[in-house]
Amino acid sequence: MEPINVGIIGCGSITKFRHAPEYKENPYVNEIVFYDRNPERSKELAAAFNGRVAETIDELLADPSIVAISDCSSNETHHINSSHALLKGKHVLCEKPIANTVQHAEEILDAQRQSGKKLMVDHNQRFTRVHQKTKEMIESKELGDVLTFKTTFGHQGPEGWGVDPSNATWFFKKDRSHSGVAGDLGIHKIDLIHYLLDDKIVDVHSFHGALDKVDENGDPIEVCDNVVCALKTEKGRIGTASFSWTYYGAEDNTTTIYCQEGILKIYHDQTHQLIVEYKNGEVAKYELEAIQTNDNQTNTGVIDEFVDCIIHDKEPVVTGKDAMSSLEVIEEIIS
Ligand SMILES: NC(=O)c1ccc[n+]([C@@H]2O[C@H](COP(=O)([O-])OP(=O)(O)OC[C@H]3O[C@@H](n4cnc5c(N)ncnc54)[C@H](O)[C@@H]3O)[C@@H](O)[C@H]2O)c1
Known part of the structure; x- marks a missing residue:
């Protein structure tokens, strides 16, 4: 098959560190066309990745x-850009969260149905080798059924990450990020639990707050x-989750899955990213990869999967439906 051209909407950090380099490395991709409403950013990335600039979204x-589009704009515009791209006949890889509200996500899913094009959402945690291995072990029932789980995702906050790093970041604004750390980091782990357990969270009890971050005026941020x-799942599993932008040390990306015959410990140990503790005292340690963090960007496998x-x-x-199902949980968490 002929290599394809792809377009990217939004030329900020996620484009620079993941989408553009991963498209560039993919042998089936010919040229990347960059668009940002701030034209300096599209020019910079087009130069860096030997691509082309589009002056307008139209x-x-x-x-x-252009056969496919990555929607890497900020959250409040995914439903506009991704729906528009699908209805123009492009396959779409939309960044997470698929949208800020279930209602907006519905618009994207409707556009996908109307267009018949592919819609994928960047829940990249599914793709790590450790999570893949964990899923295989859960599916094989080697440790029996999953009973409970504990997951967390936290780091020092997004104000140093975005293309325009400051406390004025859109990640801190209600009308742009909507659900703060819940939609930023939490949705990754909700999707991961759905995926690993082949289950769906149906009941939620939560506390959330703006405990420490301040905006550009020194006021507490508008989002948590x-x-x-x-959390409780459809199949009756129960677990806990915590998501934080105020873990002022190393990033915490750990998950623990407690099964009938032992425990799966994910990312608790830097060298052995998966540790399996069996009920009889045996321990198996797997060295599978170095974890991806904001400071250690490795190929996520997401672009390769989308192109494939x-x-x-x-x-x-x-799928869009998977992303919707995680967003529904996030809406419950912050309600
Ligand atoms: N999958 C992950 O692990 C991961 C990690 C970080 C960010 N993200 C997601 O990626 C998206 C972008 O985040 P980022 O960190 O790159 O933010 P960023 O602030 O660094 O960049 C966003 C860029 O999008 C542009 N933009 C916003 N709305 C636009 C529009 N309507 N049309 C054209 N350009 C537009 C901005 O000008 C900016 O250049 C967000 O949805 C975020 O949640 C995902």
Whole structure:
């Protein structure tokens, strides 16, 4: 098959560190076309990745050579950009969260149904080798059934990450990020639990608050910087989750899955990213990869999967429906 051209909407950090380099490395991708409402940013990335600039979104979406679009704009515009791209006949990889509200996510899912094009959402945690291995072990029932779980995702906050790093970041604004750390980090772990357990969270009890972060005026931010919650799944598993932008040390990306015959410990140890403790006292340690963090960007596998779905006409590993189901939990968590 002929290599494809792809377009990217939004030329901030996630484009610079993941989408653009991963498209660039993919052998089936010919050219990347960059669009940002701030034209300096699209020019910079087009130069860095030997691509081209589109001056407007209409120009980008009208380009017949572009087969697929990554929507890497900020959260409040995903439902506009991704729906628009789908209805213009492009396959879409939308960044997470799929949208800020379930209602907006519905618009994207409707556009996908109307267009018949592929829609994938960037829940990249599914793709790490450790999470893949964990899923295999859960599916094999080697440790019996899953009973309970504990997951967390926290780091020092997004104000140093975005293309325009400051306390004025959109991540801190209610009308742009909507759910703060819940939609930023929490949704990754909700999706991961759904995926690993092949289950769905149906009951939520949560506390959330803006405990420490301040905006550019020194006032507490408008969205939560911490969430702690108890969760129950459709199949009756119970667990806890915490999401934080105020873990002022190393990032915490750990998950523990407690099964009938032992425990799966994920990312508790830097060298052995998966440790399996069996009920009889035996321990198995797996050295699978170095964890991806904001400071250690490795290939996520997401772009390769998206391109592969297009080339081989396959259903994406993370569908719009999967992303919607995680967003529904996030809405409950912050309600
Ligand atoms: N999958 C992950 O692990 C992960 C990690 C970080 C960010 N993200 C997601 O990626 C998206 C972008 O985040 P980021 O960190 O790159 O933010 P960023 O602030 O660094 O960049 C966003 C860019 O999008 C542009 N933009 C915003 N709205 C636009 C629009 N309507 N049209 C054109 N350009 C627009 C901005 O000008 C900016 O250049 C967010 O949805 C975020 O949640 C995902």
